Amino acid sequence: MGAQLRGTAEELAGILWREHTVYRERSGGVVIRGEHVRRWISLAPAGGRDEVLVRVGRILDGGTTAPARSEAVVPLSAGTGVLAATCRRLLSEAAADVAPVAPGRAAPKQSKQSKRSKRSKRSKRSQRSGKATRPRGRGKHTGFGSWAVLVCVAGVIALYVYSTAMRG
Structure with a gap:
């Protein structure tokens, strides 16, 4: 099955992408990497004798692969x-999942059902990996509490400078 998968992957890679790399996985499957499109395709033996499991994902900035x-x-x-x-x-579905939103434009509205299904997938994934999902915050903006601390510290420094100036 491995040799047949390798030959099929080579032929498939030639059809899909001009530039590609084909290599064998440890599990016995074959991976096709398209660096120029930042995507990967994995072909692995499935449960059936003549079936192949096709998986598609992204290649991240550092060259690592996303799930x-x-x-x-x-x-x-x-x-x-x-x-x-x-x-x-599958590649078009994967691309639609991560389509960037232009600045100044709102993201397309999603139905309540699709939001729920994405949320349940995310929670199952975090339970499987044993890691808690990071709460969605406001990014790198300084919050009100941080500004209050900065104003208090500046006030204490100003008071110290004022008091030393009045003594001298």
Whole structure:
């Protein structure tokens, strides 16, 4: 199955991307990396004898890979065309998940159902990894409490300077 996966991955990579790297995973699957599109595709043997699990994800800034965004099971006997179509669909889904919002424009509205499903996926993922999710704050803006502390410290310093000036 490994040799067949490697050959299929080489052919698939040639169809999808001009520039690509194909390598074998430790688990026996094959990964196609497209650095120029910042995406990766993984082909791994699935539960069935003639089935392959196709997973798609992003390549992050440092060159590391993000977890898979989408996955599907495809029969190898369907051919490279069907496999390429599935990969294109998964790649477009993964790209839609992280589409950047232009500055000054609001993000598209989501239905309550899609918000709930994303929230449940996120909580399941955090439970699995054992890490708590980071609370969504306001970013790197200085909060009111920090400003209050800074004003108090500045007041104490001003009072000290004033009192030493009056003694001298």
